[in-house]
Amino acid sequence: MSKQSQQKLNNTDQNGVSVIQTQAHSSTPNSAGAAAELQQVPQLVPVSSGGGGKATPPSKMKKPILDKESDEYRQRRERNNLAVKKSRMRSKQKAQDTQQRVNELKEENERLEAKIKLLSKELSVLKDLFLEHAHNLADNVQPPAAAVTPGDLCNNNNSGNNNNSQ
Amino acid sequence: MSKQSQQKLNNTDQNGVSVIQTQAHSSTPNSAGAAAELQQVPQLVPVSSGGGGKATPPSKMKKPILDKESDEYRQRRERNNLAVKKSRMRSKQKAQDTQQRVNELKEENERLEAKIKLLSKELSVLKDLFLEHAHNLADNVQPPAAAVTPGDLCNNNNSGNNNNSQ
DNA sequence: TAGGATTGCGCAATCT
DNA sequence: TAGATTGCGCAATCCT
Numbered sequence: 001m002s003k004q005s006q007q008k009l010n011n012t013d014q015n016g017v018s019v020i021q022t023q024a025h026s027s028t029p030n031s032a033g034a035a036a037e038l039q040q041v042p043q044l045v046p047v048s049s050g051g052g053g054k055a056t057p058p059s060k061m062k063k064p065i066l067d068k069e070s071d072e073y074r075q076r077r078e079r080n081n082l083a084v085k086k087s088r089m090r091s092k093q094k095a096q097d098t099q100q101r102v103n104e105l106k107e108e109n110e111r112l113e114a115k116i117k118l119l120s121k122e123l124s125v126l127k128d129l130f131l132e133h134a135h136n137l138a139d140n141v142q143p144p145a146a147a148v149t150p151g152d153l154c155n156n157n158n159s160g161n162n163n164n165s166q
Numbered sequence: 167m168s169k170q171s172q173q174k175l176n177n178t179d180q181n182g183v184s185v186i187q188t189q190a191h192s193s194t195p196n197s198a199g200a201a202a203e204l205q206q207v208p209q210l211v212p213v214s215s216g217g218g219g220k221a222t223p224p225s226k227m228k229k230p231i232l233d234k235e236s237d238e239y240r241q242r243r244e245r246n247n248l249a250v251k252k253s254r255m256r257s258k259q260k261a262q263d264t265q266q267r268v269n270e271l272k273e274e275n276e277r278l279e280a281k282i283k284l285l286s287k288e289l290s291v292l293k294d295l296f297l298e299h300a301h302n303l304a305d306n307v308q309p310p311a312a313a314v315t316p317g318d319l320c321n322n323n324n325s326g327n328n329n330n331s332q
Numbered sequence: 333t334a335g336g337a338t339t340g341c342g343c344a345a346t347c348t
Numbered sequence: 349t350a351g352a353t354t355g356c357g358c359a360a361t362c363c364t
Contacts, residue, residue: 105271112278119285
């Protein structure tokens with residue numbers, strides 16, 4: 001984390017462009033409070049790309065050779081810098097949100113696991129109770145017909161098992 | 167995604183340092199195959215920081231004034247660029263992993279929810295069965311003492327409820 | 333102190 | 349045409 005003013009200048013050569021140094025005007029149109037100023041605007045001079053004119057470009061005729069002095073250039077740069085900052089903030093925020101989501105889901109998982117444990121226990125108790133009761137009945141009374149067969153319950157025991165296939 | 171060579175130069179002013187342009191030697195010790203060459207090495211000259219000597223610096227006396235010509239500088243830069251790339255790759259990977267984790271946790275959650283549903287249903291059936299049976303007993307036999315009170319089971323019904331408190 | 337790891341930032345090429 | 353992304357280099361810090 002650092003929040004220091006930083007002045008940079010870079011000359012990107014491209015498509016045959018020579019760079020000539022010029023004294024800069026320290027106008028600092030920076031919105032952020034940058035203290036130090038030291039502009040150095042390299043003068044871009046298009047190097048003649050051979051003898052031919054630039055009519056009917058071979059494939060794609062981009063890069064009208066940007067003039068780094070022009071207001072338009074600076075404006076474009078500034079807008080882009082803003083966009084970049086915005087985009088990065090978003091990206092960061094998103095990453096943070098995703099991490100948060102992981103935490104939430106983990107918690108939820110634990111809750112669910114706990115609930116499953118509880119339900120399983122309840123089921124188990126209930127089944128034991130039922131079986132015991134059924135035995136008692138069998139001992140004390142002779143039911144004319146089979147009322148409820150404990151076997152049905154036993155089937156329910158762990159039928160829906162899930163294999164952790166991973 | 168773009169993989170184009172790019173030449174840059176920037177002069178960072180700091181702690182009172184003026185920049186004077188110098189003609190560069192395009193030696194290009196770059197390992198990466200950068201086609202175009204155009205070095206512009208700004209000569210860094212320390213501006214006298216007042217009249218006092220720089221003995222016993224007030225706080226931190228860093229920045230021995232980097233010489234952008236030196237091999238050491240270039241080596242440092244290159245190492246740092248590598249480190250940066252590495253760090254960014256990691257960061258990206260991590261973000262990806264986190265996203266993946268979210269997906270996995272979501273799936274797991276669904277599985278757990280399904281299991282809970284199943285268990286709940288089983289419990290419900292079992293309880294109904296038990297209650298019915300208890301009624302039958304009550305109708306047909308007069309138990310000397312209370313054998314099992316169905317109320318106990320009803321208590322177990324939905325005890326462990328969970329509130330989604332975000 | 334040295335040196336790798338992070339982070340913020342600007343530029344330019346692309347993408348949308 | 350313009351904003352959004354993305355790769356990259358620089359420098360300041362952070363962290364060992």
